[in-house]
Amino acid sequence: MDILSTFSRDKSKLVAILQEYQRELGYLPEEIILKVADYLGMSPSTVYSIATFYPRFKFVPSGKKVICACRGTACHVRGGGRVLREIEKKLGIKAGETTPDMEYTLETVSCMGACVLAPAVMVDDEIHGQMTPQKVAEVFSDE
Ligand code: FES
Numbered sequence: 001m002d003i004l005s006t007f008s009r010d011k012s013k014l015v016a017i018l019q020e021y022q023r024e025l026g027y028l029p030e031e032i033i034l035k036v037a038d039y040l041g042m043s044p045s046t047v048y049s050i051a052t053f054y055p056r057f058k059f060v061p062s063g064k065k066v067i068c069a070c071r072g073t074a075c076h077v078r079g080g081g082r083v084l085r086e087i088e089k090k091l092g093i094k095a096g097e098t099t100p101d102m103e104y105t106l107e108t109v110s111c112m113g114a115c116v117l118a119p120a121v122m123v124d125d126e127i128h129g130q131m132t133p134q135k136v137a138e139v140f141s142d143e
Helices: 011-025 030-040 044-053 073-077 080-091 133-141
Strands: 065-070 104-109 121-123 126-128
Touching: 011 030, 011 044, 030 044, 065 080, 073 080, 080 104, 080 133, 121 133
Parallel strands: 065 104
Antiparallel strands: 065 121, 121 126
């Protein structure tokens, strides 16, 4: 069943509809933005600008695993920058990029609410604390 058919043509449903597509596809391709805009009688640019307001919506596909390195102050002062550089070296990509084989996406966040574990890195939903450049290899060997 198509996602749109489960929603009324009510503009207030926009975010809920986008969430459903994000959950199913992992991101919001342009054709989905156009389709939702048409369904709700909104301009695609309005739908896109509302969607970009929410950090949880992605507009390009992510890798199978999402690695998130913290760039917050607590993590930074405890060596988070070195950990991030080691992950970038290990994956051969920079923060914000996805490996060409679509295995990993590397993101950063300004705090993941785990400052006591600084520096922290999240692999999908699992937090790895007290990270060091040496521990990066261990985290990836578990994958
Ligand atoms: S600053 Fe890194 S978890 Fe808070």
